Amino acid sequence: MSPLVTxxxxxxxxxxxxxxxxxxxxxxxADPARPGARVVLVRDPQVLDSEGxxxxxxxxxxxxxxxxxxxxxxxxxxxxxxxxxxxxVVGIKSNVWHYLPTPRELxxxxxxxxxxxxxxxxxxxxxxxxxxxxxxxxxATALVNVRPLRTHFWAGIxxxxxxxxxxxxxxxxxxxxxxxxxxxxxxxxxxxxxTRLNLxxxxxxxxxxxxxxxxDRRYTWPYCGLILSLDPVAADSVGARLLASxxxxxxxxxxxxxxxxxxxxxxxxxxxxxxxxxxxxQLLKLGWMEGSLI
Amino acid sequence: xxxxxxFLSFLWIFLGLVCFQAxxxxxxxxxxxxxxxxGPGLPEQVGQWRLEGQEESYNPETLFDYxxxxxxxxxxxxFRSLKTARYSKGEGPRIVxxxxxxxxSEDAFGIFSFEREDKEVGVGQGSEMxxxxxxxxxxxxxxxxxxxxxxxxxxxxxxGKALEALIQEQGRPPQLLALLPEPSQxxxxxSVRFFRNHVCLNQRFFIxxxxxxxxxxxxxxxxxxxxxxxxxxxxxxxQYPSQEKAGAAEASFRSAYMAEAGQKGRLRTEDGRWTxxxxxxxxxxxxxxxxxxxxxxxxxxxxxxxxxxx
Numbered sequence: 001m002s003p004l005v006t007x008x009x010x011x012x013x014x015x016x017x018x019x020x021x022x023x024x025x026x027x028x029x030a031d032p033a034r035p036g037a038r039v040v041l042v043r044d045p046q047v048l049d050s051e052g053x054x055x056x057x058x059x060x061x062x063x064x065x066x067x068x069x070x071x072x073x074x075x076x077x078x079x080x081x082x083x084x085x086x087x088x089v090v091g092i093k094s095n096v097w098h099y100l101p102t103p104r105e106l107x108x109x110x111x112x113x114x115x116x117x118x119x120x121x122x123x124x125x126x127x128x129x130x131x132x133x134x135x136x137x138x139x140a141t142a143l144v145n146v147r148p149l150r151t152h153f154w155a156g157i158x159x160x161x162x163x164x165x166x167x168x169x170x171x172x173x174x175x176x177x178x179x180x181x182x183x184x185x186x187x188x189x190x191x192x193x194x195t196r197l198n199l200x201x202x203x204x205x206x207x208x209x210x211x212x213x214x215x216d217r218r219y220t221w222p223y224c225g226l227i228l229s230l231d232p233v234a235a236d237s238v239g240a241r242l243l244a245s246x247x248x249x250x251x252x253x254x255x256x257x258x259x260x261x262x263x264x265x266x267x268x269x270x271x272x273x274x275x276x277x278x279x280x281x282q283l284l285k286l287g288w289m290e291g292s293l294i
Numbered sequence: 295x296x297x298x299x300x301f302l303s304f305l306w307i308f309l310g311l312v313c314f315q316a317x318x319x320x321x322x323x324x325x326x327x328x329x330x331x332x333g334p335g336l337p338e339q340v341g342q343w344r345l346e347g348q349e350e351s352y353n354p355e356t357l358f359d360y361x362x363x364x365x366x367x368x369x370x371x372x373f374r375s376l377k378t379a380r381y382s383k384g385e386g387p388r389i390v391x392x393x394x395x396x397x398x399s400e401d402a403f404g405i406f407s408f409e410r411e412d413k414e415v416g417v418g419q420g421s422e423m424x425x426x427x428x429x430x431x432x433x434x435x436x437x438x439x440x441x442x443x444x445x446x447x448x449x450x451x452x453x454g455k456a457l458e459a460l461i462q463e464q465g466r467p468p469q470l471l472a473l474l475p476e477p478s479q480x481x482x483x484x485s486v487r488f489f490r491n492h493v494c495l496n497q498r499f500f501i502x503x504x505x506x507x508x509x510x511x512x513x514x515x516x517x518x519x520x521x522x523x524x525x526x527x528x529x530x531x532x533q534y535p536s537q538e539k540a541g542a543a544e545a546s547f548r549s550a551y552m553a554e555a556g557q558k559g560r561l562r563t564e565d566g567r568w569t570x571x572x573x574x575x576x577x578x579x580x581x582x583x584x585x586x587x588x589x590x591x592x593x594x595x596x597x598x599x600x601x602x603x604x
Contacts, residue, residue, distance in 0.1 A: 006502040006551050007582070011564040153364045172358055175366055177503070178493070210409050214364045216425040260500065 005262075037234035037275040041294070042066040042286040043225040047203060052222070054105045054203065062287070063109050066228040067197070069284055077116065083196040084142055086118030091140040091194075093163055095147035096128040099215035100206055102147050106199075110144055131166050137190065145232065146199040149239045150206035153214040155179035156261025157243060159236035160198040160229075161273070167191050178260060183267030186232070198235045200227035205239075207246040221246065224288065233267045233274025234281045238294065240264060241278065245293040334435070334460040336379050336391055340453045343381040343389060352376040370491050371405040372397035372511065374434075380442075381453060387443035389450055391457060394436045399465020400514060404488035406431040408498070411484065417454045419465060423447060428454045433463035470516045470533055473577070473600045485519035499528050499582070506550040507532060507578070508543040524589030528582040529597065537576050544573045547580070560590055570594055574601045 042065050047058045064076035071079045084090060092110055094102040107126045114124050125136030132138075145160050152158035154175055164185045165171045174182055186192065203226070208219035223242075229235035240261050267273040275281055285292065338345050350360075353375050357365040360376065368376075374395040380388040396402045403420065412424025418437070421430035428439040428450045437457055439450050468488050475481050489495045490513060492505040499517050501507070507530075509515060515532035534540035548555065552569065555561035560570035568584040572594055579597050584590035 004502060004504050004506075004550060006506075007500055008551065008563055010500070154366050172365075210411070210425070210427075213361055216427060218425040260496075260503070262503070 036280040036282055037229060037231035038070060038282045038284065039227060039229040039231070039234050039238045040066045040070045040284045040286065041202075041225055041227050041238070041292070042069075043223070043288045043292065045222075045224050045288050045290075047224045048222055052204075054103050056105045056109065059103075059105050059203075060109045060112070062226050063106070063113075063199075065286055066226050069286060070228050070230070076113075080113050080117055084114060084117055084119065084144075088119060088142040089123045089136060089140045090114055090119055090125075090142045090144060091131065091134070091137040092124070092126040092144045092146060093131060093137075093166075094126050094128050095158075095163055097148075097158075099213060099217075100148045100150055100204070100220065102128075102201060103203065106146060106201055110146065110199075114144075129166055132169065132190070140190075140194060142196045143191065143194045144197050144199070145195050146197075147201065148205065149200040149202045149227065149243065151209040151214070151219075151243055152179075153209055155182065155263055157236065157240050157264075159200060159239050159261075159264070160232035161186070161236050161263060161267050164188075164191055179263045180266045181270075182263040183233075183271030183273045186267075186271065186273055195232065196230075198229050198232040200235050200239050202227055202239070202242065205243065205246075207243045207250065219250075223291075225292075231274035233264055233276050236261070236264045236267075237276045237278060237281060238283060242294050249293065333395060334393065334457075334462070336377055336393060337453065337456045337460065340381070340456040341449065342383045343449060343453055344383070346380045346382045346388065349377050349379045352378075367408065367494070368394060368396075368405060370489075370494050371401040371408075372490070373401075387441050387445050389439060389441050389445055389453055391453060392438040393457065394438075396434050396436060399431075399434050400468045400488065401490075402431040402434050402436045402465060403467045404490065404514075405436045407487045408489070408494060410487070415451060417451070418458045418461070419467075421454070423451065426450070430454060430458065431465070432458055432461045433465040435461050468514050468516065470514055470531055470577075473531065473597070473604060474516065474518055474529070475520070475596050475600060479596060480520040480522035482519040482521060485517075487517045489515045489517060495530070499530065501530070501580075502550060504550070506546050508534075508539065508546055513539075520593065524593060525583070525585045527584050527589075527593060529593070530580040530582070531597070532578045534576045534578070540573055540576045540578050543578055544571065547571055547578070560587065562587070572598060574598055577601055 042062045044058055044062050047055055047062060049055055067079040068076050071082050073079050092107060094107055111124055125134055127134045127137060145163055147163040150158045155162050156178060161182050165174060167188050167190050168185055202223045204220045205223050206220045210216040227235050227238055265276045268276040336349055352360050354369060354373055357368060357373060357376060374397055376392060376394050378392045380390055382388045406420055406429060410422055412422040415421050415423040418430035418432035426441050430437050439454050441450060477483055487498050490511055492507060492509045495501065495515060495517060512535045513532055515530060518529045520527050520529055534543060552561050559572055560568060563569050568587050568590040569582050570590045571580040581590055581593050584593060
């Protein structure tokens with residue numbers, strides 16, 4: 001059972017949080033002796049054309065640059081080869097949410113790179129709602145986790161951790177306490193130990209939710225970014241900070257996420273899934289940084 | 295817009311109203327997803343917008359199929375059933391209409407108030423329109439109308455008014471609202487939100503991750519913002535089914551949130567502001583963020599004065 005946390009705890013910690021965010025934005029870990037995580041933010045305003053459509057070539061370049069820096073190598077093919085072998089069976093866990101799905105162009109860019117590694121098309125599948133019955137996902141040896149970054153009504157944010165909810169037969173069983181236990185999903189046999197890359201699509205993230213399906217197009221913006229990490233918790237931690245910062249900028253006041261996205265912290269503390277503490281996340285920023293907010 | 299086009303628009307809407315009223319009497323069959331609701335139907339046609347395909351219906355067990363996690367919000371407000379349909383002009387984007395039946399008009403008001411932030415547009419007993427979404431409540435019903443993509447707001451509004459006309463009943467907003475101070479006393483009307491559980495309260499004003507106010511389906515609470523010489527404060531008022539339960543909630547809150555305040559019921563929090571809580575019979579009141587202890591006392595007295603007159 002999680003401990004009692006009140007408004008007063010947040011009031012008490014406000015100055016410390018501010019400090020933590022400031023430290024987390026740097027290029028070095030606060031304490032190199034403690035284990036940390038690396039997250040790459042890559043942005044390019046040219047990824048969207050004047051009508052808001054994605055330019056696949058620009059997106060592909062962003063993806064390659066991000067993976068290169070994430071793995072610290074000079075060549076994108078080498079980077080992808082470190083993630084996936086030609087013998088792997090690869091499930092690309094996407095997100096089909098009608099209002100803000102994983103862009104088809106991003107799915108295709110990933111598939112193209114997998115094929116380039118020699119993974120046969122019969123051993124690649126892109127899916128969301130049907131992953132449990134999808135034969136490729138059932139025998140997958142590797143997963144690529146890719147979804148848009150957005151606020152989520154019941155979990156605070158919809159990020160990499162939450163994206164695996166479709167791997168369980170009863171998603172609503174994870175709703176209690178603001179979806180605190182989402183990290184447990186990653187222990188499911190279909191998932192455990194298989195994820196090679198986590199990718200938050202922040203091309204047009206949603207920073208505030210409203211309306212019948214928690215979507216209001218006024219609250220998305222052309223951030224033109226991708227957030228990549230081997231650590232889903234670290235990726236979500238960075239994503240949560242980005243959304244919170246955008247809310248503050250947009251509303252002119254500190255308007256927190258509707259639900260505290262404590263499932264991110266619980267994923268670290270209870271499930272050991274990754275790093276949530278911003279001071280232990282090395283955030284590497286590439287490309288266009290105007291209005292990066294983090 | 296030329297006068298002739300104004301007249302044509304009027305004619306379309308008039309003809310549409312005639313059509314949907316006929317449809318209201320001759321209900322088309324709805325595709326059932328776990329059982330539908332009795333009560334008002336959806337209009338067949340309004341202006342050039344015609345119902346496409348069949349209505350769909352959902353109940354508390356199947357609502358997750360329709361809206362995933364957001365269903366929790368509706369269930370928290372005692373959701374009973376949903377009718378939904380799409381309207382099109384033959385080409386271009388469609389308008390989605392959702393009509394929710396809640397257990398009571400308090401719940402219908404509650405779900406409406408939870409996300410209210412845009413301008414009132416005069417539909418039902420309370421409404422707003424913004425971002426291409428029309429939301430209104432009337433009786434036990436709450437409605438959402440929105441374009442799947444960009445759709446003129448006038449079209450959504452016409453459809454909303456047609457739907458409202460099919461809802462015959464009037465509802466009563468939560469009685470607690472009458473106990474709130476007046477706008478002239480600093481109340482920000484659009485900030486008023488009715489809630490039943492701590493998760494919904496926390497989404498608008500976080501107090502604690504646990505249910506320290508012992509909220510549940512049989513309690514009703516109001517959250518509101520007040521502005522005045524004291525700055526801007528949050529007021530939380532909860533009505534319990536009995537004085538005993540209100541007393542238990544009072545004790546729970548004091549223990550979990552302000553143990554060091556003792557029986558005084560007020561203290562200065564870590565941000566330098568003041569928080570206080572009092573109980574009057576079956577009603578608990580908390581004020582958060584007052585600039586001084588004197589301001590806090592003034593606000594609490596103002597609220598207690600209203601409660602005492604009920």
